[in-house]
Amino acid sequence: METLRKTLEQADANRVAIGHFNISDLVALKAVFEAARELKVPVIVGASEGERQFMGARQVAALVKSLREEHDFPIFLNADHTHSLPSAMEAAKAGFDWIVFDVSTLPFEENVRQTKAAVEALKSVRPDILVEGEIGDIGSGSEIHDAAPELQKGLTSPAQAKQFVQETRVDTLAPAVGNMHGMLKSMVAGDVKKRLDIERIRTIKAAVPIFMTLHGASGTDDDDLREAIAVGITVVHINTEVRLAWRGGFDSALAKQPNEIVPYKLLPPVVDSVKRAVAARLTLFSGGRRRVRSA
Ligand SMILES: [Zn+2]
Numbered sequence: 429m430e431t432l433r434k435t436l437e438q439a440d441a442n443r444v445a446i447g448h449f450n451i452s453d454l455v456a457l458k459a460v461f462e463a464a465r466e467l468k469v470p471v472i473v474g475a476s477e478g479e480r481q482f483m484g485a486r487q488v489a490a491l492v493k494s495l496r497e498e499h500d501f502p503i504f505l506n507a508d509h510t511h512s513l514p515s516a517m518e519a520a521k522a523g524f525d526w527i528v529f530d531v532s533t534l535p536f537e538e539n540v541r542q543t544k545a546a547v548e549a550l551k552s553v554r555p556d557i558l559v560e561g562e563i564g565d566i567g568s569g570s571e572i573h574d575a576a577p578e579l580q581k582g583l584t585s586p587a588q589a590k591q592f593v594q595e596t597r598v599d600t601l602a603p604a605v606g607n608m609h610g611m612l613k614s615m616v617a618g619d620v621k622k623r624l625d626i627e628r629i630r631t632i633k634a635a636v637p638i639f640m641t642l643h644g645a646s647g648t649d650d651d652d653l654r655e656a657i658a659v660g661i662t663v664v665h666i667n668t669e670v671r672l673a674w675r676g677g678f679d680s681a682l683a684k685q686p687n688e689i690v691p692y693k694l695l696p697p698v699v700d701s702v703k704r705a706v707a708a709r710l711t712l713f714s715g716g717r718r719r720v721r722s723a
Contacts, residue, residue: 429496432504432525432558433599435470436639436662445657445713448472448506448641449706450570450667452479454491455695456674459702461495461503467707469714470502472526472663476509480519489523508665509568513546520554528602528641532562536588539563543596563592564604566644570667573610583628586635593636600639600663605629605656607644611668615647622648626655633660641665646672650712657713664713669705677701 430438439446449460451473464471475488485507492505506526507519516527529546531539543561550559565582567573584603593601606624614620622645633640639662645653646668653664677698681688688694 429500430470430502431556432472433556435502435504436558436600439470440639440662443658444715445642445661445664446470446472447706447710447713448474448508448663448665449670449709450474450476450479450508450665451488451670452482455698456670456702457488457491457495459699460670460706461501462699463703463706463710464503465499465501467710467714469710470504471710472504472506474506474508474528474665474667476507477511477515480507485519485522485524489519493523513542513549516546516550517553520550520557524557526558526560526600528560528562529598530562530602532564532566532602536563536592540592540595543592543598547597558599560600560602560641561592561596561598562602562643563588566602566604566607567609569610570644570646570671571610572616572668573612576612577608579604579606579608583625584632586628586631589632590635593638598638600641601632601636602641602643603629603632605632605642607642607648609644609667611647611672616672620647622652624648624652624656626652626659629656629661630659639663644668646670653712654715657715664709666706666709669709670702673701673705674698 451457460473496503504525507524508528509530510516529543531542547559550557564584567577582604605628641663642661643665645664646666681694681697
């Protein structure tokens with residue numbers, strides 16, 4: 429089994445990206461795993477602090493580990509947007525492969541100081557764990573927003589990225605490059621797509637030769653995603669699209685079976701709906717190529 433770091437190195441070298449999908453339950457986990465297995469591509473599932481609180485950090489870690497071991501398949505687990513060191517340590521001890529340590533709302537110098545301390549503390553517990561830092565403003569909440577936040581001022585500069593990475597020694601960087609958490613109503617309808625600052629991604633990648641993660645990618649223009657991956661994005665986070673598919677699948681399951689009370693009869697359409705959304709993104713991120721030989 430390849431390690432997460434090796435998996436990212438291969439993706440980076442091949443100019444493809446690994447998909448990261450947030451989950452809140454076993455239904456979404458099944459869907460993400462099945463989609464990745466059928467496409468034979470590695471995959472990352474993410475659980476934010478809220479999602480971990482619902483599922484239990486140790487419980488979701490045990491589920492992902494059991495899938496990885498039983499199927500000898502590269503599925504990894506990320507502690508998404510972790511806002512404090514105790515919460516990050518809890519996830520590290522529970523067996524998460526990766527921690528997104530996000531104190532990006534703090535002033536830059538304080539963000540550097542706290543992220544550096546988190547990298548040192550987390551690596552002392554688990555030397556192999558990956559730690560991601562975040563600079564700039566990409567909004568918060570993978571939900572449907574009424575209005576777009578003002579993100580133009582919070583874009584990441586290559587100089588700031590370089591200083592941040594050198595001082596904190598993070599393994600991966602989450603920049604603000606036109607991406608945004610959540611989706612607008614117009615994006616759910618498909619009328620409007622998020623657009624990315626491709627030149628900014630290219631120059632940041634040239635300034636900091638580490639892995640870069642694109643957060644808040646739901647509703648992004650397909651060609652922008654392809655270009656972003658071609659110039660240096662190695663992992664793409666999708667959450668809102670997964671949630672929309674979950675809700676849509678559940679609504680139609682209830683409409684079709686209004687009297688059904690058996691969860692394992694109601695929930696398979698939800699798995700299918702999420703699986704289709706995940707498979708579409710994985711296909712795009714992997715450039716249509718298949719990467720896992722053992723599965
Ligand atoms: Zn995010």
